[in-house]
Amino acid sequence: MIITQTPFRISFVGGGTDLEAYYKTNYGAVVSTAINKSIYITINKRFDDTIRLSYSKTEIVDHVDDLQHDIAKACLKMTGVERGVEITSIADVPAGTGLGSSSSFTVGLLNALYTYIGEQKSAQELAELACRVEIDILKHPIGKQDQFAAAYGGMNYFRFNSDGSVEREKIQITDVMKREMNRKLMMFYTGIKRSADGILKKQSQDTASKLDILNYMRDQAGTLKTILNQEGFNDKFAEILHQGWQKKKSITNGISNGNIDEIYQQALEAGASGGKILGAGGGGFLLLYCDEAKQPAVRNAVGLRELDFRIAERGSRVVYFA
Structure with missing residues (x-):
């Protein structure tokens, strides 16, 4: 069994400039911090080849393509884990409350899945992969700040460059x-x-x-x-x-x-x-x-x-x- 803990974030300034529609015109920037409220993802090998996914509802399917949860489906397909697993998520705070919960879920699930297949990803890689899932694959109309805040933790200044790259500068607070x-x-x-x-x-x-x-x-x-x-x-x-x-x-x-x-x-x-x-x-x-x-x-x-x-x-x- 593998359990990941991924923090939620609060964004102080710059929110909205992490959207592609803005940062492609020049660059965007955000100052945000992770907080001690998290989402926990567990993954465990299942006895049979079905997939059991438990979040606010529970799905048991024979194949990954049958999942209704779009983020979980995309993450499973990205990592090649397409059968025989049980995944659950437990959060300290409900979704839809402005703390970046969807991206924390994506980052935490990818972290768990890559660990499950024996690959270790850096914070930068996890954030970029989460952006690929949510923005490129699923076409969610969101920005990039939440994925990077969840992956890195701490208080940071993130710069979103016009070419799509993201730079992180950690703010050293005493x-x-x-x-x-x-x-x-x-x-x-x-x-x-x-x-x-x-x-x-x-x-x-x-x-x-x-x-x-x-x-x-x-x-x-x-x-x-x-x-x-x-x-x-x-x-x-x-x-x-x-x-x-x-x-x-x-x-x-x-x-x-x-x-x-x-x-x-x-x-x-x-x-x-x-x-x-x-x-x-x-x-x-x-x-x-x-x-x-x-x-x-x-x-x-x-x-x-x-x-x-x-x-x-x-x-x-x-x-x-x-």
Whole structure:
């Protein structure tokens, strides 16, 4: 049996510039971090030649082509594992909440499958293979940031070049900075689950008319990287989150709505300094920067379920092999 653990991520700035429709015009950039919420993939040899796949539903099929789960089917075919296996997935957080869960699933499954056939892949290779599955093979209208964040872990600046290549620059945060981030960053679940595909597809279609906004968001990634590297974690972080969220909302309909705007405004009035909806928008988790003294008031104001999380250093890894 093999078990992989792959982290979810939170993206601070630059989200949307990792879409091909944008980065092929120049380059895109994102600053994001892995968090201590993960998806676990198990794979085990089955007694017979059938495939059993268990996620939110369970499939038992005679051949890989009969699977309904498109990502699992593509990963199995890519690795040549087409019969006689049982695969399960267990996640700390539900899908469709803006934490990159689909790509974490893809990276974690590929890591497990390649380990199963005796091949070891680097983080860069896992991320590139996951992009090939989701974007090239399955034609999902998504970007590349989630796959790389899940594979590498830690806090990073990712640059998405016009030729499709991706460069990673690790942001070296001190233990003091990490403790400050863990204390001051809050995350609340809006209660809205959604598929990012529709929003991202519309965003890609609107890219040409929104280049000035996307350029601003891309440049924010470089600014935040410099601040974190030179000054550390401070109030400028909150300002950048807020400014980026205001810009992102104007890209296309569906990224925000009246309910989300009201919750965010309530958080600001209660003492939060800045924040954003994570992922493509439309629901999922609200990330806030807030001094500890004001956090009780913010919790009371938003009235939503809070997710306790921490910055995580490790990317996708095999945690059990027997």
